[in-house]
Amino acid sequence: MSIATQPTHSEERPTPRPGIMAIHPYVPGKSSAPGAAKVYKLSSNETPLGPSPLAIEAYRGVAAHLAEYPDGAATELREAIGAVFGLDPAHLVCGFGSDDLLTQLARAYLADGDEAIHTTHGFLVYPIATLASGAKPVVAAETNYTADVDAILAAVTERTRIVFLANPNNPTGTYVPFDEIKRLHRGLPPRVLLVLDAAYAEYVRRNDYAAGIELVARSQNVAMCRTFSKIHGLAALRLGWMYAPPHVIDAVNRIRGPFNVNMAASAAGIAAIRDTGHVERSAAYNEKWLAWLSAEIGRLGLTVTPSVANFILIHFPHSKGKSAAAADTVLTARGLILRQVGAYGLPHALRMSVGTEEANRLVVATLADFMARPDPHG
Numbered sequence: 001m002s003i004a005t006q007p008t009h010s011e012e013r014p015t016p017r018p019g020i021m022a023i024h025p026y027v028p029g030k031s032s033a034p035g036a037a038k039v040y041k042l043s044s045n046e047t048p049l050g051p052s053p054l055a056i057e058a059y060r061g062v063a064a065h066l067a068e069y070p071d072g073a074a075t076e077l078r079e080a081i082g083a084v085f086g087l088d089p090a091h092l093v094c095g096f097g098s099d100d101l102l103t104q105l106a107r108a109y110l111a112d113g114d115e116a117i118h119t120t121h122g123f124l125v126y127p128i129a130t131l132a133s134g135a136k137p138v139v140a141a142e143t144n145y146t147a148d149v150d151a152i153l154a155a156v157t158e159r160t161r162i163v164f165l166a167n168p169n170n171p172t173g174t175y176v177p178f179d180e181i182k183r184l185h186r187g188l189p190p191r192v193l194l195v196l197d198a199a200y201a202e203y204v205r206r207n208d209y210a211a212g213i214e215l216v217a218r219s220q221n222v223a224m225c226r227t228f229s230k231i232h233g234l235a236a237l238r239l240g241w242m243y244a245p246p247h248v249i250d251a252v253n254r255i256r257g258p259f260n261v262n263m264a265a266s267a268a269g270i271a272a273i274r275d276t277g278h279v280e281r282s283a284a285y286n287e288k289w290l291a292w293l294s295a296e297i298g299r300l301g302l303t304v305t306p307s308v309a310n311f312i313l314i315h316f317p318h319s320k321g322k323s324a325a326a327a328d329t330v331l332t333a334r335g336l337i338l339r340q341v342g343a344y345g346l347p348h349a350l351r352m353s354v355g356t357e358e359a360n361r362l363v364v365a366t367l368a369d370f371m372a373r374p375d376p377h378g
């Protein structure tokens, strides 16, 4: 009997583990605007200033070594991060983006039937990583688009193993002051791992904010994740790092890919983390344009959630002609790609990354036209 004529048992086929088919796949920000003369991508919170020139040079230097495996322990990179932040490199692990580290934490600490908490508009990777581990995502309500410590503590049950908290949060741009983070930590049972996802920490200019380093240093159940994708401008290379107690680092080191940081990412990352001047210039640029965009868009009669990150959440009226979807159509026609955030439970909002001066001014001018035009459905 030839292979082609073998009977097929169509009823029987491999099935994924429970939870996998409940996952809504992550949809990255759009990157094209058909028909527009010039495209401004403001949908993925990438930096308009690009990476440090030293990081680009280091990346190019890797071309002569492409046949070699990278250092699986990312030793030099961990040493460079440790030197900049005053951390013991043995308490650091690097990953293929911070997504990778968040996923490894879920794999390491969640089993079937366990629960992991995230907040209403929390980063979508948390429920994905939770469901992929067979566990149940539990949503804690936010207050004014901001994580609410009391709501998170009230959501803790016997089955809770992880609390995922982006601080600042994406897509809202809001943050939880460090005193509140400490109160959250005090209220959690020691078996619960508090994951502080500080992807946007470098942008925050608030005296009452801290990324969590101090809390990790004196606790056994706190991990802090950071990324090179945002202020360091290395999103294409996929690079993140985590600072955690040695027992957490040990668990992640056992299950992560043996070469989960490639040589180009490592070389560029070392140069980027050392270029503190570039980081500071990028943060100062963001501070200026974040304030400008928030004020100018607010003046158009649109509500902007106060943000401390490198993006803003813009809320639109619910009437059809002035809706977020209608605004998105008008913006896209001019090459301005913002992020629709319906998947985050925010169908009436768009998220905009702080862009180049040209892009920022064009968004404000386009939204001014949009708000001024008669509403055909109004």
Ligand SMILES: Cc1ncc(COP(=O)(O)O)c(C=O)c1O
Pocket (backbone or CB within 6 Å): 044, 045, 096, 097, 098, 099, 100, 123, 166, 168, 169, 170, 197, 199, 226, 227, 228, 229, 235, 238, 239, 240
């Ligand atoms: C809150 C938050 N955490 C983590 C990430 C993932 O970053 P990475 O590119 O390092 O995987 C993002 C990216 O958008 C984010 O917004």
